[in-house]
Amino acid sequence: MIENLTTCPKCKAPESCYTQDINETKKAYNCFNCGFFANDMMIEGEFDLVAFEETMPELYKDIKYTDEQKRVWYPNVINTPERGVVFVTGTSKDDWQWASIKSMPLTKKEMKMPRFKGQSHKSDPKSLQNHGQDGFYDACDELGLFELENTEA
Numbered sequence: 001m002i003e004n005l006t007t008c009p010k011c012k013a014p015e016s017c018y019t020q021d022i023n024e025t026k027k028a029y030n031c032f033n034c035g036f037f038a039n040d041m042m043i044e045g046e047f048d049l050v051a052f053e054e055t056m057p058e059l060y061k062d063i064k065y066t067d068e069q070k071r072v073w074y075p076n077v078i079n080t081p082e083r084g085v086v087f088v089t090g091t092s093k094d095d096w097q098w099a100s101i102k103s104m105p106l107t108k109k110e111m112k113m114p115r116f117k118g119q120s121h122k123s124d125p126k127s128l129q130n131h132g133q134d135g136f137y138d139a140c141d142e143l144g145l146f147e148l149e150n151t152e153a
Contacts, residue, residue: 009067010036029071035086035098035136036065036073044070062093078140081121086139089130100139102127 008017011034018030026040041047044066053061056074065073078086084103090096103121110116131139140146 008033008036009069009071010034010038010065010073029073030076032137032140034134035076035088035139037076038067038071038073040069040071042072044072046070047072059088059090059092059096063088063096076136078145080143080145081119083145084127084143085123086136086143086145097133098131098135098139100127100129100131100142101125102143 004019005015006017006019007014008031009029010017011031013031013033016031016033018032020028020030022028022039022041028037028039030037042049042052049072060075063075067073075088076086077088080103082103084101086098086100088096089099101123104124104127105121106116106119110122111120116122129139129142131142
């Protein structure tokens with residue numbers, strides 16, 4: 001994975017942006033520093049941003065970023081059912097921040113409820129934490145997303 005880390009075109013942090021090949025000529029970008037993502041197909045003026053943004057919260061549209069190559073960058077949402085969610089919260093492009101909310105196991109009673117069908121966890125509202133505009137990494141770390149699993153056989 002280290003060989004796929006580059007300087008982020010959005011936040012300019014060195015070795016923080018994970019790149020992955022989509023095909024022979026296009027790449028996807030995910031920055032672990034600023035928390036934004038883009039790819040070489042999401043080009044301003046060429047990509048249907050209106051359709052892509054159709055179900056996106058207004059805040060995510062307001063804080064998108066266009067880099068020098070005209071790639072449009074959006075904030076990530078990371079949802080791991082057993083750990084929690086990292087997302088952007090706020091009221092405007094000037095008043096936003098990264099947040100995390102942990103998951104907790106459902107009770108036996110909740111597991112029988114139709115609204116939780118197929119789920120084993122739910123968000124724990126008491127665990128909501130705000131991490132600031134530069135807090136994407138901290139929000140992920142709060143949920144333990146960087147902890148290595150023990151893979152011993």
